Amino acid sequence: MPSDVEEWKDEVYGTDIRDHIERFAENGWESIPDDEKDAWFERFKWYGLYHQRAGQESYFMMRIGPPGGVLEPGQFRRIVEIADEYARGPVSNPEFGNGWLDVTTRQAIQLHWIRIEDVPDIFEALEDVGLSTVQACGDSWRNIVGCPVAGKDKHEHVDAGALAEDLHDTFKRNDAHSNLPRKWKVSVTGCDEGCGQGDINDLAFEPAEKEVDGETVTGYNVRVGGGLARNEPRFAKNIDVFVTPEQAVEVAGGISALFRDHGDRENRYNARMKFLVDEWGPEKVRNVLQEEYIDFELETAGEDLRHSYSYNAGDADGKHDHVGVHEQTDGTNYIGLNVLVGRLGIDDGYEIADAAEEHASGEVRLTQRQNIILTDVPDDEVDALLDNPVFDEYSPDPHPFQRGSIACTGSEFCSLSIVETKNRQVRFSRWLVDNVSLPEGVENFHIHLSGCTASCAQPQIADVSLRGMKTRKDGEPVEALDIGLGGGLGENPQFASWVSDRVPADEVPGAIENLLANFDDARKDGESFREFVAARDDEELAALVEPEETSYEDPFLHNTKRTWYPYAEDDGFDDSPAPARADGTPIPSDD
Amino acid sequence: MTIALRTLDDGAWISVNDSREVGVSDIWTLPAREFCGCETPHVMLEGFSGVDLRGVDTHVIADAVGMCIDCGTRDGIESLPVGRIVDGEFKRYEPESVQSPSVDAVSSR
Numbered sequence: 292m293p294s295d296v297e298e299w300k301d302e303v304y305g306t307d308i309r310d311h312i313e314r315f316a317e318n319g320w321e322s323i324p325d326d327e328k329d330a331w332f333e334r335f336k337w338y339g340l341y342h343q344r345a346g347q348e349s350y351f352m353m354r355i356g357p358p359g360g361v362l363e364p365g366q367f368r369r370i371v372e373i374a375d376e377y378a379r380g381p382v383s384n385p386e387f388g389n390g391w392l393d394v395t396t397r398q399a400i401q402l403h404w405i406r407i408e409d410v411p412d413i414f415e416a417l418e419d420v421g422l423s424t425v426q427a428c429g430d431s432w433r434n435i436v437g438c439p440v441a442g443k444d445k446h447e448h449v450d451a452g453a454l455a456e457d458l459h460d461t462f463k464r465n466d467a468h469s470n471l472p473r474k475w476k477v478s479v480t481g482c483d484e485g486c487g488q489g490d491i492n493d494l495a496f497e498p499a500e501k502e503v504d505g506e507t508v509t510g511y512n513v514r515v516g517g518g519l520a521r522n523e524p525r526f527a528k529n530i531d532v533f534v535t536p537e538q539a540v541e542v543a544g545g546i547s548a549l550f551r552d553h554g555d556r557e558n559r560y561n562a563r564m565k566f567l568v569d570e571w572g573p574e575k576v577r578n579v580l581q582e583e584y585i586d587f588e589l590e591t592a593g594e595d596l597r598h599s600y601s602y603n604a605g606d607a608d609g610k611h612d613h614v615g616v617h618e619q620t621d622g623t624n625y626i627g628l629n630v631l632v633g634r635l636g637i638d639d640g641y642e643i644a645d646a647a648e649e650h651a652s653g654e655v656r657l658t659q660r661q662n663i664i665l666t667d668v669p670d671d672e673v674d675a676l677l678d679n680p681v682f683d684e685y686s687p688d689p690h691p692f693q694r695g696s697i698a699c700t701g702s703e704f705c706s707l708s709i710v711e712t713k714n715r716q717v718r719f720s721r722w723l724v725d726n727v728s729l730p731e732g733v734e735n736f737h738i739h740l741s742g743c744t745a746s747c748a749q750p751q752i753a754d755v756s757l758r759g760m761k762t763r764k765d766g767e768p769v770e771a772l773d774i775g776l777g778g779g780l781g782e783n784p785q786f787a788s789w790v791s792d793r794v795p796a797d798e799v800p801g802a803i804e805n806l807l808a809n810f811d812d813a814r815k816d817g818e819s820f821r822e823f824v825a826a827r828d829d830e831e832l833a834a835l836v837e838p839e840e841t842s843y844e845d846p847f848l849h850n851t852k853r854t855w856y857p858y859a860e861d862d863g864f865d866d867s868p869a870p871a872r873a874d875g876t877p878i879p880s881d882d
Numbered sequence: 883m884t885i886a887l888r889t890l891d892d893g894a895w896i897s898v899n900d901s902r903e904v905g906v907s908d909i910w911t912l913p914a915r916e917f918c919g920c921e922t923p924h925v926m927l928e929g930f931s932g933v934d935l936r937g938v939d940t941h942v943i944a945d946a947v948g949m950c951i952d953c954g955t956r957d958g959i960e961s962l963p964v965g966r967i968v969d970g971e972f973k974r975y976e977p978e979s980v981q982s983p984s985v986d987a988v989s990s991r
Contacts, residue, residue: 295888296890325899325900325901326886326899326900327900328900328901329886329888329890329897329900333890344905345895345902345905520892521892521929559892560893560931702907706891706894706895706902706905706906707891707892707893707894707906707929708907709906709907709926709928710907743906743928744928744929745892760926760949760951761907761909761926761949761951762951762952763924763951763952768909768924768926768951771951792954793949793951793954850907850908852905852906852907852908853908
C-alpha cells in the first residue's frame with residue numbers, strides 16, 4: 292500500500308505547490324488547516340521549506356541550492372540580505388548571535404526562522420538574481436553537487452560546472468522527474484582530485500577517458516547507489532558505463548526514470564536508490580537502463596582518475612579541500628575560506644560580499660566541506676582582500692582542527708537529531724586548538740559531528756566520526772557521541788569503524804587528545820592516521836580512544852531535544868513563543 | 883472519530899491528527915529484561931518505523947528502533963505504547979513510566 296506521503300504527492304506536488312504557498316502566505320500561518328498540516332509540510336519541502344522541529348511551530352528552514360555551489364556575482368549578497376531581513380529568531384544563539392546562514396555539505400545555504408508569510412517576498416528576491424529553492428528538499432532532484440571551482444581549476448579534466456548546470460536546467464521543474472520515490476542526490480566531478488564526492492551520491496559522474504572510434508574522448512564514468520543514512524552506508528557502485536558530456540544528461544534522465552519507476556514507493560525506509568542497487572546489482576541496473584531507458588548503445592566504462600583523488604582522502608598526496616590561495620587557469624586566484632561548522636554571521640556576510648566585489652569578481656562558491664571560496668582574485672589584490680579583519684575568522688589558513696570540523700544542524704532545529712551539534716563542535720575545536728598538538732606531519736585532520744544516523748555531516752567519511760547518542764553519567768542521562776575512526780574518500784574510500792559507543796559528550800575532547808597521543812606513540816615513521824587505523828582492529832582502536840574529562844566544559848549535556856530551543860533562558864516547551872504570527876506574536880493554544 | 887496516525891520525517895516523530903506528539907531521542911523505560919539484559923532497560927528511541935491503534939482503550943502503539951543507554955543493546959521494538967486516545971484527544975505516556983512492548987527478535991536495520 293502506498294504511504295501517506297505518496298498519496299499526498301499524487302494529489303499535489305511539484306510546481307503546483309507554489310500557488311498554495313502563496314495562498315497560505317497571504318492568509319497567514321493559521322490558514323493552514325489543522326488536519327492538512329502534515330501533508331502541506333511534506334509538500335513544502337519540494338520548494339525548499341522544512342518545518343522546524345517541535346517547539347518551533349510556524350517557523351521554517353529554507354534551503355537554497357545553487358548547482359555546483361556557484362553563486363554568481365550579486366547572489367551571495369542577496370542571500371545575506373534575505374537572511375538579514377527574514378531569518379531572525381526569537382532568541383539568540385550564544386555562539387552565533389541572531390541571524391546567520393548555514394553552508395551545507397551539499398553546497399547549499401540554509402536559513403532558519405523563516406515565516407510562511409514572508410516566503411513569496413523571499414522567492415521574488417531570490418528569483419530576481421536567478422536563485423531558487425526549487426527541489427532543495429523533497430522527493431526529487433536535490434541540489435547537484437560537484438567541483439566548486441569548476442571552469443577555473445588547474446586540476447580540471449572535464450568541465451563539471453557545465454554538466455551540473457545542464458542537469459539543473461533539465462531536471463528542475465521537470466514534471467517527468469518531479470516526483471521520485473525518495474530524494475535523488477547527484478554529483479558531478481570533473482577534476483583529478485575527486486572533490487565532487489561522487490561515492491556518497493545516488494548518481495555520480497566521475498571524470499574518465501575512453502577510446503571511441505579510434506579517438507580518445509573525455510567524459511564521465513557513471514556510478515549509482517551511494518549514500519550514508521540510517522546505519523546503511525553505501526559507496527556508489529560502478530555500472531560500467533562511460534558517457535560523453537553530450538550524452539550525460541540523457542543517461543542521467545534514464546537512471547532517474549529507472550529509479551522513479553522501480554524504486555520502492557510502499558516503504559520509505561527502503562526507497563533510496565542504494566536499496567534498489569542492493570536488490571538488483573549493478574549489472575541489472577545497466578541492463579534495464581540500456582533496454583528500457585536509453586536509445587543508443589551505452590559505452591563500457593572508460594579509464595578513470597580515481598588513483599589521483601586526494602579530496603578528503605586521508606593519506607593521499609594533493610589537496611584535501613579548497614582552503615587557501617590557489618591559482619586559477621586564467622592566472623587569477625581562488626581563495627578558499629574556512630567557515631567553522633558552515634555557519635556565517637550576517638554582518639560577516641556583508642563584509643565578505645563587499646571584499647569579493649571590491650577585490651575580485653564578486654562570485655562566491657560553496658564547498659562540500661561547508662566552506663566558501665572567493666574566485667577571480669588577481670595576484671595584486673590577494674593581500675588587500677585578506678587584510679580585511681573578517682578573514683581572521685574566515686581564514687584561508689585555519690588551524691587543522693577548525694579546518695577539519697563539520698557539523699550538521701543538530702537539535703537546535705532538526706527533528707531527527709539526538710544531540711546539539713554546531714555549538715558543541717565549535718567548542719570542541721576551540722578546546723582542541725588550545726590544548727592538543729597534532730602529531731608531526733599531520734596537516735589535515737577531519738572531525739565530522741552528526742546528530743543522528745541521517746549523517747548530514749557525513750560522519751562516516753572523517754578521520755574521527757562523531758554521531759549523536761545518549762548515555763548515563765553520574766546516574767543521569769546525558770548527551771553522548773559514538774566515535775568512529777579512519778573514514779575517508781579517495782581511490783579506495785573507507786567508512787569509519789565505530790569503535791567507541793556512547794561517550795559522554797564532555798569526555799569526547801579528552802578522547803581525541805588521548806587518541807592522538809596514542810597514535811603519535813604507536814605509529815610507524817610517516818604512517819598516516821588513516822593507514823594507522825586501517826592496520827588495527829576495532830578492539831585495538833577502542834583501547835586507544837580513552838575518553839576522559841578535561842578542562843573542556845559542555846553546557847549541552849542535558850536533553851536538548853526536550854527544550855523548545857536549547858539556548859533559551861526559559862527553554863521548556865511551555866515557554867515556547869511558537870507558533871507565532873508573522874510579527875512574532877505567539878498564537879494562543881486552543882487548549 | 884477517525885484518528886490520523888503516521889510517522890514522518892524519516893521516522894523522527896509520530897503525528898497524531900497532524901500534530902507532532904512523540905519524537906525520537908527520549909529515553910523510555912521498558913519492563914525488566916524485555917529489551918536487553920538490564921534489570922530496567924532505559925532505551926533511547928532513534929527512529930519510528932510504524933504506528934497504529936490497538937485495543938478498546940485505543941492505545942497508540944509504535945514500532946521503533948532504540949538503544950539501551952546503559953548496556954548499548956540496539957534492537958527493534960514492536961508495539962511500544964506511547965499514549966492513548968481519550969475523547970478524541972491524544973494523551974502521551976511519560977517515557978519514564980514502564981511500558982510493555984514486544985521486543986523484535988530481529989536486529990534492527
